[in-house]
Structure formats: structure tokens, C-alpha cells
Amino acid sequence: MKIAFIGSGNVATNIAFALKAAGHQMVQVFNHRLQGALELAEQLGCEATATLSELTHQADCYIISVKDDVIEALAGQLQLNDKLVVHTAGSVSMEVLQKASNYYGVLYPLQTFSKQRLLDFSTIPFFVEASDDESLATIEQLAKSISNAVTRTNFEQRKMLHLSAVFACNFVNHLYDLSEGLLKEHNLSFEALKPLILETALKVQSVNPHDGQTGPARRNDQEVMTKHLQLLSNNQSLQYIYQLLSDSIVKSFHK
Amino acid sequence: MKIAFIGSGNVATNIAFALKAAGHQMVQVFNHRLQGALELAEQLGCEATATLSELTHQADCYIISVKDDVIEALAGQLQLNDKLVVHTAGSVSMEVLQKASNYYGVLYPLQTFSKQRLLDFSTIPFFVEASDDESLATIEQLAKSISNAVTRTNFEQRKMLHLSAVFACNFVNHLYDLSEGLLKEHNLSFEALKPLILETALKVQSVNPHDGQTGPARRNDQEVMTKHLQLLSNNQSLQYIYQLLSDSIVKSFHK
Structure with a gap:
């Protein structure tokens, strides 16, 4: 298929490279900042533009990958008819x-992307929706050309997938960030946590997270938890997070 | 070295196998439940006992791997002199x-262990302490026989390492667990999150977690966060966690 990208951020960059590798033709990249459009377009070997009126008419499919809160306004400026x-x-x-x-739809990849890390798409779950059966079949075919994990979904399910991803990715990453801050305060290196972080994520690939839970809250070890809260006495915000997550673990095992 | 294990749980099992593979001689496994001692001892090809008075005198080093809150009481029952x-x-x-x-000390591996997953020890960070220089050298040598990441530490630092591991492992795993619960409630499979979970942990191996933060709170996208809180309206506990962690992310980027 001939594809145009509207947006050239982390998601657009990763999807564009995967689609190109799968044999699709990249026609144009739009970004309201020309520099952003040029960077991606150059790597893809296609045109770049920062002017919506110059948007190509040659593409079969237009993929909008911009911030959530500007999608609607941007779509209102497009007249792509059929x-x-x-x-x-x-x-x-x-x-x-x-x-x-x-003719419109959704091509939602459940993954975290960064421009610096071009991922293997074969295992990335894609969730697809469309305005009509024909569009759905086309989007599904496009997704299946890069991923082995394509599922038809609806908006209610997609919202829950996204919300669960906030817990399993965004909040998890913030806990990594907080733990790095804790170590730095005590002149210790985040390097020490990297094997643990990786193993925690690897374990859950084969062991249910509930069954794999460990730590003081899992054992309801009040003595260790009290000591930990004392260690955090100069950081009320971390104390709250420690308390709330520990309570949640205790509740899920001991009540 | 000739080693005796007091305890036969996840940590003991993993360390025992690593030490045996490195050429050390396992002499005996003690557990107050004989079945537990037998299971590990059989795999190691050594004696098992559930009676402290039968503890071997033939070992050079006794490794106590039992729950934190029983170490002191158990140590009080041992008379191992020198x-x-x-x-x-x-x-x-x-x-x-x-x-x-x-002569005593600490051999603290910063990792999460389960009996079902025998890990590669070469990259596992070990933190060592001892009562005296000679013991420290011996423990360090023992640790270095299985790991390339051995560091001398003190109790203050070790406590902070353990606390940071609670954030980066135990709390992280609980977030996995909560996200699985969310998906299950809506007849969606946890399978969909596994590539995301793995990539989030892989990314932080090379990108600082603060720089790698993504998601609605990172963008201070109040509209999406409000929608997410509404999706959690039947689960106050998850709402609190969502709110607290989102606030913490917003604060770390936007204040």
C-alpha cells in the first residue's frame, strides 16, 4: 500500500519503518514542524511537508500519529473524501x-516506542477498528503485514487496554525513576537494579504476576515495612506511595 | 569451599545451585520442615536435616537464607564458634x-528468585559485609566465584538498596498484577501486555528512566487522566493509585 504519515514522533517513526520493511511504499510525511517531517522522510526516502494543503493525494492510507488531544482538530482540517x-x-x-x-479506523499498537529503539513488530499486539467492513479488512491486512498479533476490538476494550498499559508501563517506569532517585540520594548506582528490573519483567512472561509476587508486603512483614517508611521520613511523597502500594498488596493477599 | 545451607527457599535454592556449579561442595541443607530440606539436598546431592543439633560441623561457611524476621532467633540457637x-x-x-x-557477614544478592527459575548469576549484583577483614575477603571471594558484580557495602547502603528494590520489583510486579485484574474484568487477556512490559524493562537498561517516561501524566494530559479515573469509578483503590502515581509523575516533570 501507499502510505502517508501525519506526525513523525516515536509511534509514527516505528510504524513507518516496520511498514517500509514489509514492502509498503511511504509517500509523504507531514509534521507542522518541517524539521520533524524532514528527519523521518529522509530516512524513509519520501517527501516531507509542513503545510496541510500540500498533503499528497497519492496515498491509499493516511496514518495520523499525533498527540491525543490534537487528533480531532487536525482531522477537521483534512478533506480526504474516500x-x-x-x-x-x-x-x-x-x-x-x-x-x-x-472511511476511517484505528490501528492501535500496545507498545511503548522511542525513536532510538526500532522494535521487532512481529509480536507487538495491534488492535484494529473501522467505520465499515471493507476498511476493517484493509486495516487488518495492513496490521498483519507487520505483526502476528492483530485483534479486532471496540472502543470500550481499547480504552481498558490503554488504561492497563498506563499501569504496566508508565507507572512502572515511574517506579524505576523513583528508585533511581532513592539510590542517587545515597550515592548508589541505578546499575545495581537493572538485572532485577529485567528479571521481574521476564518472570511475568511465564508466571502469573499474582503468583510471582514477593517482598515484605506479600509476607505482611510489618517490621520491615515500618523500617522502610522510617527510611523515607524525609520524603513524604515516597512514603505515601510506599504505604498505598504496600496496603494494596497486603489487601490482595491477606484479606 | 564446603557450604551448609540453613533454609531451602527461593534464595537458598538459587545460590546453592550457582555455588555448586562454580565447584563448591554442598555439605548439608537444614530446614525446620524436613521435606523442604530433602527437596533441595536431593538436587544438590548432600545431606538434609530438620534438627538443629544435627547441623554439620564439616562446613567452612554456613549460609542462612530464611525469612528476615526469624534470622536473629535462629542465629541464637546456633553455636558455630569460629x-x-x-x-x-x-x-x-x-x-x-x-x-x-x-566470624560473620552478609552475602546480599540484589535479585528476585523463584525455585522454578534458576538464574544466570554472572550479572547479579552481590553486596558483601563482614565482621572482620579476613571474613570479608572470604565472603567476597565466594561471591566472586559466581558473580562479576560484587561490591563491598555497609548496612545503611544495603537498606537503601533493598528499599529501592521494593519499588523497582515488588511494587512493579503488583502493578502488573493490578493491570491483569483490570483486563480480566473486561474479558481481555494479560498476554496483550507482555511485550509492553518486557520493552519497558529493556528500555531502561540503556535509557535513563526519567528520560524514557511516557504517558498521559508525562504530557500532563488532564483530559485523558480524567477519562481514566472515570473508567476506574467502580474501583476506589485503583483510583487512588492512579491519582497518586500520576500526580507524582506530573510533579517530577511540570513543577
């Missing part, structure tokens, strides 16, 4: 694309 | 071993 338009967001309905085209 | 005695705990001082021997 071209297929999709977005890649977890928490935005597909109907916001109605203004842009009669 | 034998080296160590424990493997993150939050227990080495002085609780004074009653057991004149």
Missing part, C-alpha cells in the same frame, strides 16, 4: 476522523 | 549473627 484514514491512539474514538473521510 | 556464618537478607544487620559465631 481515502482511508486511521489514527494510532488508545483513548480517542475513531469517530473524530469522520470529518476527514468517509 | 565458622563463618552469613545471611542473605537486605534489611537485617549482620550483628544478629554474633550469637552464632565470632
Whole structure:
């Protein structure tokens, strides 16, 4: 398929490279900052533009990968009539694309992306939705050309997938960040935690997280938890987080 | 070295296999439940006992790997005089071993262990302490026979390492558990999150967690966060956790 990208951030960059590797033709990259569009377009070997009126008419599919809160406004400026338009967001309905085209849908990858890390797409779960059966079949086919884990979904399920990903990725990463801060305060290196972090994520690939839970709260070891809260006495915010997550673990095992 | 294990749980099992593979001689496994001692001893090809008075005198080093809150009481029942005695705990001082021997110390691996997963020890960080220079050299040598990441430490640092591991492992795993619960409630499979969980842990091996933070709170996207809290309206406990961790992320980037 001939593809145009609207947006050139982490998600767009990763999907664009995967689609190109799968044999699709990248036609154009739009970004309101020309420099961003140029960077990705150059790597893909296609045109770049920062002007919506210059958007190509040659693509079969337009992939909108911009911040959630600007998708609707951007779609309102597009007049793509009968071209297929999709977005890649977890928490935005597909109907916001109605203004842009009669054929629209969602191509939602459940993964965290960064430009520096181009991922193997074969195992990345994609969730697809569309305005009509034909568009759905096309989006599904596009997703299956890069991933072995494509599932038809609906907006209610997609919202829950996105919310669960906030817990399992964004909040998890913040805990990594907080633990690094704790170590730095005591002149200790975050390096020491890296094997533990990796093993915790590896273990849950084969062991149910509830069964694999360890630590003082799992054992309801009040003595250690009290000592930990004392160690955090100069950081009320970390104390709250420690207390709340420990209570939640204790509750899930001991009540 | 000739080694005796007091305890036969996840930590003891993993360390015992690593030491045996490194050429050390396992002499005996003690557990107050004989079945537990037998299971590990059989795999190691050594004696098992559930009676402290039958504890071997033939070992050079006794490794105590039992729950934190029983180490001191157990050490009080041992009379190992001039034998080296160590424990493997993150939050227990080495002085609780004074009653057991004149030579004691700590061999603390910063990792999460389960009997089902025997890990590669070469990259596991070990933190060592001892009552005296000679014991320290011996414990360090023992640790270096299985790991390339051995560091001398003190109790203050070890406590902070253990506390940071609670954030980066135990709390992280609980977030995995909560996200699985969320998905299950909506007939969605935890399988969908596994690539995301792995990538989040892999990314932080090379990208600082603060720099790698993504998600609605990172962007201070109040609209998405409000929608997420509404999705959790039937689960006050998850709402609190969502709110507290989101506030913490927003604070660390936007204040």
C-alpha cells in the first residue's frame, strides 16, 4: 500500500519503518514542524511537508500519529473524501476522523516506542477498528503485514487496554525513576537494579504476576515495612506511595 | 569451599545451585520442615536435616537464607564458634549473627528468585559485609566465584538498596498484577501486555528512566487522566493509585 504519515514522533517513526520493511511504499510525511517531517522522510526516502494543503493525494492510507488531544482538530482540517484514514491512539474514538473521510479506523499498537529503539513488530499486539467492513479488512491486512498479533476490538476494550498499559508501563517506569532517585540520594548506582528490573519483567512472561509476587508486603512483614517508611521520613511523597502500594498488596493477599 | 545451607527457599535454592556449579561442595541443607530440606539436598546431592543439633560441623561457611524476621532467633540457637556464618537478607544487620559465631557477614544478592527459575548469576549484583577483614575477603571471594558484580557495602547502603528494590520489583510486579485484574474484568487477556512490559524493562537498561517516561501524566494530559479515573469509578483503590502515581509523575516533570 501507499502510505502517508501525519506526525513523525516515536509511534509514527516505528510504524513507518516496520511498514517500509514489509514492502509498503511511504509517500509523504507531514509534521507542522518541517524539521520533524524532514528527519523521518529522509530516512524513509519520501517527501516531507509542513503545510496541510500540500498533503499528497497519492496515498491509499493516511496514518495520523499525533498527540491525543490534537487528533480531532487536525482531522477537521483534512478533506480526504474516500481515502482511508486511521489514527494510532488508545483513548480517542475513531469517530473524530469522520470529518476527514468517509472511511476511517484505528490501528492501535500496545507498545511503548522511542525513536532510538526500532522494535521487532512481529509480536507487538495491534488492535484494529473501522467505520465499515471493507476498511476493517484493509486495516487488518495492513496490521498483519507487520505483526502476528492483530485483534479486532471496540472502543470500550481499547480504552481498558490503554488504561492497563498506563499501569504496566508508565507507572512502572515511574517506579524505576523513583528508585533511581532513592539510590542517587545515597550515592548508589541505578546499575545495581537493572538485572532485577529485567528479571521481574521476564518472570511475568511465564508466571502469573499474582503468583510471582514477593517482598515484605506479600509476607505482611510489618517490621520491615515500618523500617522502610522510617527510611523515607524525609520524603513524604515516597512514603505515601510506599504505604498505598504496600496496603494494596497486603489487601490482595491477606484479606 | 564446603557450604551448609540453613533454609531451602527461593534464595537458598538459587545460590546453592550457582555455588555448586562454580565447584563448591554442598555439605548439608537444614530446614525446620524436613521435606523442604530433602527437596533441595536431593538436587544438590548432600545431606538434609530438620534438627538443629544435627547441623554439620564439616562446613567452612554456613549460609542462612530464611525469612528476615526469624534470622536473629535462629542465629541464637546456633553455636558455630569460629565458622563463618552469613545471611542473605537486605534489611537485617549482620550483628544478629554474633550469637552464632565470632566470624560473620552478609552475602546480599540484589535479585528476585523463584525455585522454578534458576538464574544466570554472572550479572547479579552481590553486596558483601563482614565482621572482620579476613571474613570479608572470604565472603567476597565466594561471591566472586559466581558473580562479576560484587561490591563491598555497609548496612545503611544495603537498606537503601533493598528499599529501592521494593519499588523497582515488588511494587512493579503488583502493578502488573493490578493491570491483569483490570483486563480480566473486561474479558481481555494479560498476554496483550507482555511485550509492553518486557520493552519497558529493556528500555531502561540503556535509557535513563526519567528520560524514557511516557504517558498521559508525562504530557500532563488532564483530559485523558480524567477519562481514566472515570473508567476506574467502580474501583476506589485503583483510583487512588492512579491519582497518586500520576500526580507524582506530573510533579517530577511540570513543577
